[in-house]
Amino acid sequence: MQAGRIYLDNCVTTCPAPEVLAEMQPYWEKKFWFPGTFISTGESTNSLINKAQNTIAETLEASAQEIHFTSGGTLANNIAIKGLANAYKQQGKHIIVSVVDYPDLLTNAAYLEKNGFEVTYLSADSEGFISLEELKSAIRKDTILFMTTAVNHTVGTIQPFAEIKAILESADHKIYYHLDAGQGYGKIPLKVNELGIDTMSISAHKIHGPQGIGALYQRTGTKLAQLIHGVKRVDNLQTGGLSIALIAGFAKAVELTFRDFQANTAYLRELSNYLLDRIEKEIPYVELNGPRGEKRAPHNINVSIDFIEGEAITMMLDQKGITVATGSACASEGLKANYVLMAMGKTHIQSHGSMKFTVSRYTTKAELDETVQALAEITQELRNRSPLYLAMTKEK
Template sequence: MNNHRIYMDNCVTTPLAPEVLEAMKPYFLEKFWFPGTFISTGEETNAALAEFKEIIAKALHSLPEEIHFTSGGTLANNIALKGLMGANANKGRHIIVSLVDYPDLLTNAAYFEKQGFEVSYLEPDSEGWVSADKLKEAIRPDTILFMSTIVNHVVGTIQPMEDYKKVIEAADHKIFWHADAGQAFGKMHLDVQDLGVDTLSVSAHKIHGPQGIGALFVKKGTKLSQLIHGVTRVDQLQTGGLSIALIAGFAKAVEMTFNDLDANISYLRELSDYLLGKLESTIPDIELNGPRGDKRVCHNINVSISYIEGESITMMLDLNGITVATGSACASQGLKPNYVLMAMGKNHVQSHGSMKFTLSRYNTKEEIDYTVEKLAEITATLRERSPLYQAIHNKER
C-alpha cells in the first residue's frame, strides 16, 4: 500500500481526472485561440465556450448567460462581493456573515469594515451549524448583504439554506445573498433557482478539474460593479485572458461528476462512514467534530485525537505516504488554532489534535484500512511520549 501516495486532503484540491487532461490537450496544442467574430478560429472558440457554459449551467440549474468564468473560486467570490457592494452601497451599510464561513468571505467582511460598513458575525452551535433564527435576529433596515458558505470547509456541516431563503424572502427590503459552494459543488444537489441566491461561486479543482479556473453564477438582473478593468476576451466580469483549455477541463470535470451525481455522492458517503467507523473502533479517545449523518457533507470526516498534536500526526503520516490535514496551530495560517473549531466551542487541545480527512472518488476502503492502521500506530507512539496522556492514564489506573 505504501508504494503510492494516499491522498485524503481533497478539501484543498483534488487529483486531476485523466479524462479531464485529455479534454484540455486540444486547446493547449491546437485550438488555443481566443473567441472572436468573422474568422473561423474565433467562431469555433465561441461555439466551444457556449457548450462549456451549457454544461456548467445545467449542473447548477441556471441559464447559460448567468454563468461567468473566473480564474478560481476566490476571484469569483471577490467579483461577486465587491461587485454587489459597489453597485448597491447606497442601499445599506450592514452586512451579515458567520464566524465559521470560508476565509474568502471573512476577509472580504474585514475589508468592508475598513470601508465603513458594519458587519454582524453569526455564531454557530457546537456542530458548526448557523441557525436561520440568528440570521433573522441580525437583519436590520440597512442590511444589504448576507454571505454564507453552503458546506463548512473544516467540519463538513451543511448549512440550512432553505431556512435562510425563507428569512431573506420575508425581509421587508432587498438583501443580496452570496453563497460559496466550493465544498458543496459535486457533493450535493444544487439548484440556484431553489436556493434563491443572487450570486454563487464554484471551483473546478475541487471536483477533479484543473486548478486556476472557476465560475460565478450571477442571477439574471443582478447588477455588479466592475472589479477588474481591461479588454474583454472571454468574460466581461473577469476581463483579460482566461485559458480556454482550463475551461474545457472544467466542463469535462462537471460532465463526469454530474453524469451520475447520486452515485458519486453515495460512494463518498459510504467511504466516509467506513472511515469514521474504523477510526472510532480502532483508536480510543477520539471525537468527531461536526454533525453525524445527513447534516454532514458526504466526503468530510474531522476528528480530534486526545493528548497529542495533529501536526506531529500529519508529519508522521506523510512519512508513510499519506496526506491529510490538521487544525494544529503550527500547521494553520497565522499560527493560531483552527478558527472554525474554536468558534464551535472546542478548546485549544481539541483543535491542536484535530485531523481532517476529505475523500474523493479515487480513494478506496483499502487505502482507509492502511491509513487507520498507520494512524493507530502513530497515535500509540505519540501517546507514549505525551506527559499529559501518561499523567491521565496513570491516574485512571
C-alpha cells in the same frame, strides 16, 4: 517515500481526472484561440465556451448566460462580494456573515468594514451551523448582503439553505445572497432557484478539474459593480485572458461529476462513513467534529484525537506517503488554533489535535484501511510520549 501515495486532502484540491487531461490537450497544442466573430478560430472558441456554460448551468438549473468564468473560486468570491456591496451601497451598507465562514468571505468582510460598511458576524453552534435566530435579529433596514459557505471547509457542515432563504425573503426589502459553494459543488445538490441565491462561486479543481479556473453564477437582473477593468476576452466580469484549455477541462470535470451524481456522492458517503467507523473502533479518545449523517458533506471527516498534536500526526503520516490535513488548510499555518473549531466551542487542545480526512471518487477502502492502521500506530506512539495521556492512564 512516495509523496501523496494515499491522498486524503481532497478539500484543498483533487487530482485531475484522466479524461480532463485528455480534453485539455488539444487546446494547449492547436485550439489555443481566444473567442471572436467572423473567423473560424474565434467562432470555434465561442462554441466551446457556450457549451461549457451550458454544461455547468444545467447542473445548477440556471441559464448559460448566468455563468461567468473566472481564474478560480477566490476571484469569483471577490467579484461577487465586492461587486454586490458596491452596486447596492446606496441602499445600505450593512452586511451579514458568520464566524465559521470560509476565509474568502471573512477577508472580504474585513475589507468592506475598512471601507465604510458595517458587518454583523453570526455565531455558530457546536456542530458548525450558523445561528438562524441571530440571522433574523441581525436584519436591518440597511442590510444589503448576506453571505455564507454552503459546506463548511473544516468540518463539512451543510448550512440549512431552506431556513436561510425563508428568513431572507421574510425581510421587507431585498437582501442579496451570496454562497461560496467551493466545498459543496459536486458533493450536494445546489439548485440556484431552490436556494434563492443571487451569486455563487464554484471551482474546477475541487471536482477533479484543473487548477486555475472557476465560475461565478450571477442571477439575471442582479447587478455587480466592476471589480476588474480591461479588455474583454472571455468574460465581462473577469476581463483579460482566461485559459481556454482550463475551461474545456472544467466542463469535462463537471460532465464526469454529474454523469451519475447520486452514485458518486453515495460512494463518497460510504467511504467517509467507513473511515469514521474504523477510526472510532481502532483509536480511543476520538471525537467527531461537526454533525453525523446527512447534515455533513459526504467527503469530509474531521476528528479530534486527544492528548496529541495534529501537526505531529500529519507529518508522521506524510513520511508514510499519506497526505491528510490538520484543522483547516487555510488557517493552520503558524500552529494557530483553528478558528472554526474554536467558534464551535472546542478547546485549544481539541483544535490542535484535530485531523481532517477528505475522500474522492478515486479513494479506495484499502487506502483507508492502511491510513487507519498507520494512524493508530502513530497515535499510540505519540501518546506514549504525552504526559497528559500517561497521567490519565495511571489514574485509571
